[in-house]
Amino acid sequence: MVIGAGISGGTIARELSRYALRVAVLERASDIPYGASRANSSMIHGGFDDKPGTQKARFCPRGNKLYKTLHEELDFKYHNCGSYVCAIGPEEEKHLTMLLSYGKTNGVPGLEIVNGEILRGREPHASREITAALWSPTASIVNNFEASLAFIDNARTNGVDLFMETEVTGLLFDGIYGLDGIGRLDGIDKSKESKNGERARIRGVSTQRGDFTARVVVNAAGVNSDLISRMAGDDSFTIQPTRGEYFIFDKSVGDMVKSFFFSCPSDKGKGVTVARTADDNLLVGPSAVAQEDRENRDTTRLGLEEIFQGAVRLVPGIPRNMAITNFAGVRANSDKEDFYIKALDRPRGFINVAGIKSPGFTSAPAIALHVVDMMKESLGDLVKFEPNPKFVPERRHIPRFSELTMEEREHLAKTDPKWGQIVCRCESVTEAQVVEAIRRGARTVAGVKTWVRPGTGRCQGGFCAPRVVEILARELGVAPIEITRHGGDSYMLTGKTKERMPSERMPSERMPSRRQS
Numbered sequence: 028m029v030i031g032a033g034i035s036g037g038t039i040a041r042e043l044s045r046y047a048l049r050v051a052v053l054e055r056a057s058d059i060p061y062g063a064s065r066a067n068s069s070m071i072h073g074g075f076d077d078k079p080g081t082q083k084a085r086f087c088p089r090g091n092k093l094y095k096t097l098h099e100e101l102d103f104k105y106h107n108c109g110s111y112v113c114a115i116g117p118e119e120e121k122h123l124t125m126l127l128s129y130g131k132t133n134g135v136p137g138l139e140i141v142n143g144e145i146l147r148g149r150e151p152h153a154s155r156e157i158t159a160a161l162w163s164p165t166a167s168i169v170n171n172f173e174a175s176l177a178f179i180d181n182a183r184t185n186g187v188d189l190f191m192e193t194e195v196t197g198l199l200f201d202g203i204y205g206l207d208g209i210g211r212l213d214g215i216d217k218s219k220e221s222k223n224g225e226r227a228r229i230r231g232v233s234t235q236r237g238d239f240t241a242r243v244v245v246n247a248a249g250v251n252s253d254l255i256s257r258m259a260g261d262d263s264f265t266i267q268p269t270r271g272e273y274f275i276f277d278k279s280v281g282d283m284v285k286s287f288f289f290s291c292p293s294d295k296g297k298g299v300t301v302a303r304t305a306d307d308n309l310l311v312g313p314s315a316v317a318q319e320d321r322e323n324r325d326t327t328r329l330g331l332e333e334i335f336q337g338a339v340r341l342v343p344g345i346p347r348n349m350a351i352t353n354f355a356g357v358r359a360n361s362d363k364e365d366f367y368i369k370a371l372d373r374p375r376g377f378i379n380v381a382g383i384k385s386p387g388f389t390s391a392p393a394i395a396l397h398v399v400d401m402m403k404e405s406l407g408d409l410v411k412f413e414p415n416p417k418f419v420p421e422r423r424h425i426p427r428f429s430e431l432t433m434e435e436r437e438h439l440a441k442t443d444p445k446w447g448q449i450v451c452r453c454e455s456v457t458e459a460q461v462v463e464a465i466r467r468g469a470r471t472v473a474g475v476k477t478w479v480r481p482g483t484g485r486c487q488g489g490f491c492a493p494r495v496v497e498i499l500a501r502e503l504g505v506a507p508i509e510i511t512r513h514g515g516d517s518y519m520l521t522g523k524t525k526e527r528m529p530s531e532r533m534p535s536e537r538m539p540s541r542r543q544s
């Protein structure tokens with residue numbers, strides 16, 4: 028059993044699906060990806076940032092190599108764009124020398140320090156202030172939505188069960204632990220511990236939908252991974268949620284940079300990045316704000332100003348008025364320098380894949396291989412690793428209409444007229460794509476956006492959202508009023524206008540919530 032369907036849970040589930048095992052993934056959200064895997068820079072790092080000898084330094088360059096073939100196998104967007112860490116002045120240049128040496132030790136190929144003129148020859152919009160840059164040719168960018176979905180989608184094809192909106196609230200143990208054998212999410216109730224406090228072996232998890240039994244539980248719960256770990260009796264790390272804010276700019280300015288630009292970290296902070304996304308927008312961010320709240324993904328005027336100023340330091344001409352939206356993600360930073368990947372001795376069968384901070388997205392496929400090896404070595408008596416005869420390594424994404432030739436579009440429209448119905452004008456998304464996204468598991472407006480992009484363009488859903496609601500309602504066989512933005516009570520509609528009393532329709536009146544109507 029895997030807790031969490033982020034990139035960590037998804038890559039692990041897919042690796043496990045190579046074997047004839049019963050695997051379940053439990054995810055508390057309505058859509059995938061939801062946590063840090065949803066809102067990040069989507070960078071497949073070269074692997075030169077991390078201190079040699081750490082797990083990050085080991086898994087990041089290996090993950091980078093794996094993505095090269097994985098994107099072909101699993102059909103998610105990936106561009107090998109390369110990256111520059113940009114230095115302004117001699118102090119920052121010292122940092123480049125250190126990164127170059129880390130990178131060489133970590134086995135990162137092709138690293139090179141270039142001067143400002145060479146950089147500007149390749150990247151004409153780069154600031155004249157930049158004096159040198161570390162070039163990393165293996166760095167790449169992916170569509171993080173597509174990549175996260177691809178691993179889970181393929182795992183499901185290979186027999187993995189996915190349970191959405193299923194929140195793990197406790198762990199179940201065999202052996203002498205507690206009166207009811209349940210560790211609660213808010214920490215372990217000491218009054219219920221047995222005399223020697225042992226939790227001999229994992230037996231499963233409890234959720235708001237009931238209990239699930241499992242011999243092995245992998246904790247890949249991101250920002251909540253310390254809470255789940257504490258239920259198993261391991262409180263050796265604590266998550267420090269750290270928010271990062273971003274701007275997305277219109278595609279018309281996406282080509283201001285060809286590669287991924289990093290600033291040098293300074294005593295003022297880590298600095299921001301400027302990048303062309305896998306879908307040709309310009310991405311600027313993130314900030315780094317430590318917070319108590321594990322869910323707060325607000326953007327702030329101050330945070331956005333800070334990242335904009337950081338971005339124009341690298342690329343001065345970025346036009347602020349071309350920003351189409353902003354968003355924030357929360358890093359599962361821990362109080363440990365490194366990732367925390369460990370199979371506990373007690374309870375047996377519990378594995379932490381926790382504190383997966385940056386470069387966690389890059390490292391995930393390598394972490395997944397490592398976790399399966401760990402299971403084979405230490406849990407062979409609990410789980411038999413025999414090949415899954417039905418394993419299929421490939422999967423295809425839903426055809427991207429905007430990238431097809433006219434002949435291909437015509438052909439599809441002849442097979443099904445829904446391919447000729449444009450739902451999202453900005454991103455050229457058709458009704459057929461929306462229907463297929465729903466068939467593959469999208470249940471909300473945000474879920475459809477994640478799969479096929481309506482609402483990601485310049486109008487941010489102003490035109491297509493009502494159409495998406497309509498199609499969701501039709502395909503799911505529910506009333507439009509039941510459709511949510513991202514699950515829970517995030518309803519898109521509050522009620523039928525004409526059913527309301529005239530007195531209720533005063534313009535100044537606040538609309539009642541759907542629940543009240």
Ligand SMILES: Cc1cc2nc3c(=O)[nH]c(=O)nc-3n(C[C@H](O)[C@H](O)[C@H](O)COP(=O)(O)OP(=O)(O)OC[C@H]3O[C@@H](n4cnc5c(N)ncnc54)[C@H](O)[C@@H]3O)c2cc1C
Nearest residue numbers: 031033034035062063064067068070195249271387388389
């Ligand atoms: C601002 C920012 C920028 C970043 N940039 C990069 C980058 O460019 N490159 C890179 O390599 N990495 C980057 N990272 C790091 C990367 O995004 C993370 O390391 C990675 O996404 C972690 O994946 P995960 O699956 O471990 O966690 P998550 O993606 O957070 O997934 C955890 C899942 O567990 C679920 N969950 C939580 N609690 C429960 C529960 N009780 N029951 C059931 N499910 C539960 C959550 O809903 C979530 O879906 C960045 C992160 C952030 C936030």
